[in-house]
Amino acid sequence: MAGAFEELQQCLKRLPGLGHRSAERLALHLLVEKPESSRELADSLRRAAEVVHPCPECGNLCEEACCAVCADGSRNRGLLCIVESVPDLRSMERAGAYRGLYHVLQGKLSPIHGVGPEQLNLATLGQRMERESFSEVILAVSNDIEGEATCHYLQEEILAPFAVSITRIGFGLPSGGGIPHADATTLRSALEGRRRYH
Numbered sequence: 641m642a643g644a645f646e647e648l649q650q651c652l653k654r655l656p657g658l659g660h661r662s663a664e665r666l667a668l669h670l671l672v673e674k675p676e677s678s679r680e681l682a683d684s685l686r687r688a689a690e691v692v693h694p695c696p697e698c699g700n701l702c703e704e705a706c707c708a709v710c711a712d713g714s715r716n717r718g719l720l721c722i723v724e725s726v727p728d729l730r731s732m733e734r735a736g737a738y739r740g741l742y743h744v745l746q747g748k749l750s751p752i753h754g755v756g757p758e759q760l761n762l763a764t765l766g767q768r769m770e771r772e773s774f775s776e777v778i779l780a781v782s783n784d785i786e787g788e789a790t791c792h793y794l795q796e797e798i799l800a801p802f803a804v805s806i807t808r809i810g811f812g813l814p815s816g817g818g819i820p821h822a823d824a825t826t827l828r829s830a831l832e833g834r835r836r837y838h
């Protein structure tokens with residue numbers, strides 16, 4: 641069995657964006673340079689893991705029965721914006737240009753990476769479409785081959801039976817970076833420049 645330090649380093653290394661050296665540096669920071677911060681981190685991680693979960697309605701992060709967006713009675717309930725991830729949703733919220741509801745896919749279709757429809761948050765999307773009466777569904781999915789395939793699938797397999805206007809956000813978004821890296825102005829104009837999809 642590996643020692644405690646090794647084990648922590650291995651755990652950190654598995655986090656996105658951390659290589660061997662960064663993991664080692666973080667482990668040293670937590671245990672040697674700032675040992676008092678390691679307990680605080682462990683406590684907040686445990687607490688967050690206990691209370692934070694995906695919103696059963698939309699997939700956003702939430703700590704209650706549903707997320708702050710779904711619970712907000714002042715939102716426009718006729719608009720549904722489909723995004724790939726929670727960071728995308730948060731960028732849209734920071735840009736402040738959208739006041740409808742969201743649906744977070746938790747990814748996009750990518751056969752190469754083993755992501756098929758069953759890996760995405762799609763079951764609840766169909767249920768919401770049946771239950772709610774959205775007037776417009778905005779596809780705010782990235783502008784690459786996988787994003788296009790995802791939009792096509794959503795349109796054909798889920799949205800087609802419903803009398804709803806389907807739009808796709810305009811792009812001036814940085815290529816490859818997508819929504820999380822776009823500034824508020826770019827996001828706002830991408831949303832305003834949305835066009836009818838199909």
Ligand SMILES: [Zn+2]
Pocket residue numbers: 695696697698699700706707708709710711
């Ligand atoms: Zn929600």
